[in-house]
Amino acid sequence: MKYRSVRGMNDILPAVISQWQVVEEKIRELMIRYRYHEIRPPLLEYTELFKRGIGEDSDLVGKEMYTFSDKRGRSLTLRPEATASVVRAYLEHNIDTKEPLQKLYYLGPMFRYEKPQKGRSRQFHQYGVEAIGSLDPALDVEVIDIAWALLEELGLSGLSLRLNSIGCRADFKGYRQKLKEYFATRLASICENCRQRYQTNPLRILDCKKEECRLHIQSAPASVDYLCSECSRHFSAVRNYLNQLNLTYVIDPHLVRGLDYYTRTVFELISSHLGAQDSLLGGGRYDDLVELLGGPSTPAVGFAGGMERLILVLKEAKGRVDRMARPDLFIAALGNESRSLVISLAQQLRRQNISLDIDYRSRSLRKQMTYANQINAQHLIVIGPDELASGIGNIKEMDSGRERKISLTVEGIQAAMEK
């Protein structure tokens, strides 16, 4: 085989595409109900945007970006996530001046340079929402509610919501300090990676999955204990609304997220059906990001979820859904002379919104029938010399085997199939 796709970039083949379409349609339908508008930023951005937005010392920026130079030597990066791009577009087009609260969603490919494994590839797809322009805790909850609704309406069970608040930028300082103090005496027994994190961003230690680190993380100080009064009020309001809406959650005092821009509320929805990569979707507030990228101080909240992973869980939960409907009709041609009538009828009927197929390989009648059967056609018409001469033929209902005499015109066929 001469050519292969680039490592970690997979073809999504017709055999599985209907699952994607089902999910995509559900997302779009849901977004209309919640009144979020689609936005499609480009896949490429100047590298600086991601470095600035996501944070230089995050793993994502540090080692997972698809970065290269264009012909004029400018550094470009394939988007590893969409929030930074959405905020950039929001600012670039002064969207905020039209309506202070913007509720946006997106759907599309993201790129991260990592070793591929189950549920993770280099080109993958995310869907997500961004609600920019309000600090209302009800908005945090709306965003979480969308996430729940989506997964639930797709038929998933075994979901749980992990929730935490990491406070505002000012709270970080105190909390960071506490963490540093806590880990200072334990530096010897945490992993090498975490010793590095201790210097650059002690919050990240809490994310470590290593056995030796987990032990210490369990009893590490919790961010919720270091919230300022405003953040604390915000968090309890979020929890109250969640209770009110019957959205059950588990407080995870050590949940932090991989990107630097998060503030206050952070959350993850996880599936018990996934193994190592159990996080289906994650998000939170990013009240400083708009300002960080050069805009006015503007609070925001959002989430992003992985399509591949979602489809993986759906498959395990309910098996395959084939969306390609049964064709309404197959028209078999018997002999060369009848071909032209078959072709004309096919064109006209298709334009009348009838889904049908014909033979393109001059196969015997028997093979054509076998094929009609294979594609599970609902009706069958055979057109041979007799039909050609008389303009009258039979339409057969494949399931029952019942046949009916009809005139071989668009109207005649249409009428026969309506019953």
Place this chain on the structure above:
RNA sequence: AGGAGCGUAGCUCAACGGCCAGAGCGCUGGGUUGUGGUCCCAGAGGCUGCGGGUUCGAUUCCCGUCGCUCCUCCCA
């Protein structure tokens, strides 16, 4: 980045170091140009990933390489 496993027909997989590398499914044709699913017969399709080594002889053993899959880390 580190670790493990696997590369044989379109797909799923067989083949003790030894005869012409096989099977099922799929595909094509025929039995059967005037009505399908079943059945029967036939056929096409292979540089056994690639390169080297050991051997009288390698799909099989060894080394390298490329690719894929999975795991760890991190994330979606």
